[in-house]
Amino acid sequence: MKNKKLITGFIVAVVLLLVVESYIYINNNRQQKNHTKITFVVTGDNFDNYENMIAGAETAAMDEDCFVDFINSPTEYGIEGEIELLERQLTDGADYIVTVSSDYEAMKEYVNKANVSGKVLFVENGIYGDLKNSIMVDDKELAGDFANYIIEKSKASKLLLVSTKEDINTKTLRTEIENALEGSDIILEYRLLSATTGTINQSMYNLGQSGFFDGFITLDYETLEAAAKAQSKLKKSVEVYSVDNSKEAVYYLDSNLINALAFKDDYSMGFLAVKDALAGNLRKQSESDEKLYYISDKETIHSDKLEKVLFPFVK
């Protein structure tokens, strides 16, 4: 009778042990398979301008239990489109959202209001040092370095600073360049140009042709492209200094259509965004000291380091 009790107790104990261990085993497997999902919600009509960022993010995700996805919000939908996409991604189970927003301030306001700051990282478009959960280029430093470069290398006496928009980044760049060149021999003038393709190309050509300015400092892709096209048509070349990180910008520099390029390192930003998200987000301000930009000209574009940074591998 006593033995019967022992055997029953034994069987019950073994079954319980097996159930508990199976639960731990299955749970462990499930946890192992649970990859972190990071979605990049970027502004733009396509991913052409994000090739480097995608490459950086994919490289960072290579050895990790991580799934990286890129989604673009067409520019015509504005910030509302970006927010809608962001909300949908969070609802669909994205662990982290990395956003390149067309309207940093509006997106920041939404993130704070929706109380999702622990899940959203700001990249590229925004103010350096404003948020902990951001990976930004220090536009002030970039503008200062670039202005110093221009002062050192430029032979121009009057330069025209142009942009087609007045977002936070552009404003910061403009202010800092203006401040830096203020005491120099170069006279600087700023003009906000229309973003319409035909208009801007013509405007830039006319400005170059006019001889009022010895060159341009372009602050966005649209003005860069117009300046490069104007340069190729102008009989008398002008100096062109650009802030941009598109492959076209590199091409223009390599083709001598622009003199120097301040290039934001999208690859590193994509890479760091994924690493930060995987490390639990909220990167400390003190750790974000990497210079995420390069200044290159015709002499340095094919240097050992810059060549590999500026020219992504063709696949």
Place this chain on the structure above:
Amino acid sequence: MKELDVKRQLSRVKRASKRRSIQLIISFSFTIVSILSMAFMTFAFYTNYINTAKATAIENNKQVIEQISWNLNSYLKNMMRISDSMYYNVIKNLDLTSDTMNKEMDLLYEANKDNLISIACISQDGALISAAPIATRKAGVDFTDQSWFSSTEERIENFHFSSPHVQNMFESSNYRYYWVVSLTRSVDLNYMGYNRRGILLVDMNYSAIEQMFSRVNKGGTGYVYLIDSEGEIIYHPKQKAIYTGLVNENNTLAATYEDGNHIERFEGKERSIIVKTVGYTGWKIVSVVPSKDLAAPYNQLRAFMLIIITVTIFLIVYGNIFISKIVTDPIRRLEDSLNYIEHGKFDESDIYIGGSHEIRHLGRTIKSLVGQMHKLMDERVKEQKEKRKSELNALQAQINPHFLYNTLDSVIWMIEAEKYPEAISMIKSLASLFRISLSKGNNIITIKDEITHARNYLAIQKVRYKNRFEANIEIDPEIENCVTIKLIIQPLIENAIYHAVGEMEDDGLIDIKGYEKDGDIYIEVIDNGMGIPQDVLDNLLTEKTESKGKGSGIGLWNINQRINLYFKEDYGLKLYSELDEGTRAVIRLPKLTMEEYLGGEGNEK
């Protein structure tokens, strides 16, 4: 209730551990041995399995490396074949002024354009002689500034492979640029019958190499990269991250490794490195797999094994407790039996016999020993009892010489006084007294005989004491044929005479009563003497080691002891006395006829 049960179990375990019980020793030692053996076997099996798995993974990686090496070799050979073909079939045989060179170069390019970006022939002074596809040299590009140009000039007899770089010598459209690895060689050019030195440049499409490696790097653990003989990275899946300083690689050290398998520690992590050198170029293919990832596919196995081990340990512990309980339970029960014996309970039937053959045999042996011991002890008790009986009987049988002397003196006195009938009566009484005293050596006689003996004694003593006391004997006839021990009433009468009524003037009275009560027989001897003080009375029935003369009380103790020995201890003598009132001695005996008494086990007269 459950708490109590747990407490009880815990205290049992504590007790068992203190006593080092067999069950504890068996279960504990078996468990330790089993777990150690199992742990050792599991460890050996697991280590062996993991090592084999690691070796297999390394071997697989080696095969992958071999395959890449073969592919890369083929690719490079093909490039060198193109270079050879261009040189030996075209350049050597044609004059630079001939249009045929461009055509031949175009043909060669078209045939291999999947792997080629461009072919160019450059003169020693940096002039572009011919190129395919036909392209415009970029403004400001000086071929002599290119690193491949200078390295080819330095060692003209060899093929030269450059590091990957962006081809930046020719104009391209649509913002396209190409990553290339330049294969260069020094060539002899024919220019209008003169020999001139030039350089043949074959720009291999880096993308072909990249694809070769990225296919391998997709999926699986670890990665493969390619370095030149100086450790400069030619291909790495995280190449750009390395160049931007986001990721580090141990490429410089890897360049010093011989071909084969190596283990290195890099950034605090152990990695398995396989190196394979590519012929012609001195490039090295390096496979990197973190050591922990080599066994990663077996993590599930490890978890499964842990489950098996814990379940097995549980089975072992439980099984050992169960088996040790089965083995030790009979021993414990046998021990309980021995505890009973230890506490004086010699009942053979209580000894447990069960369990295994050995324990059953042990139980039977102990039972037999207890039986023998029991028998020996009984015999010993019986012997002691008989000896005691003999001693007490002998003591009781002693006739007081004074009594005999006085009686005979009284007889002499009667004869001298010619009181012959009285003398005869006294001698008869004395003869009867002796006859009953002897009783043919029997110690058990009927109450009737014992009373007769008492009457004779009283008759003698009354003569001696000149009838100074009266004696009444009142015996229930029902008990006359019951048995008693001989000579137990006479000493009581003797005590009553000597210590009570003998000294009185003429009103001494001794009453002797015999009756049955509650199935037992009571014989009382009552005197009306001075009584006995309580302290004396209390000591009268205790054992004395030596006689202290008259009134020592040995006789009374003797009576009591003899009754106890012959019958049970319930029976015996009791004394009651009150000062100035008298003393009452009560004998209690079992009511047994002679037949009944003799029918009892071990009883004899």
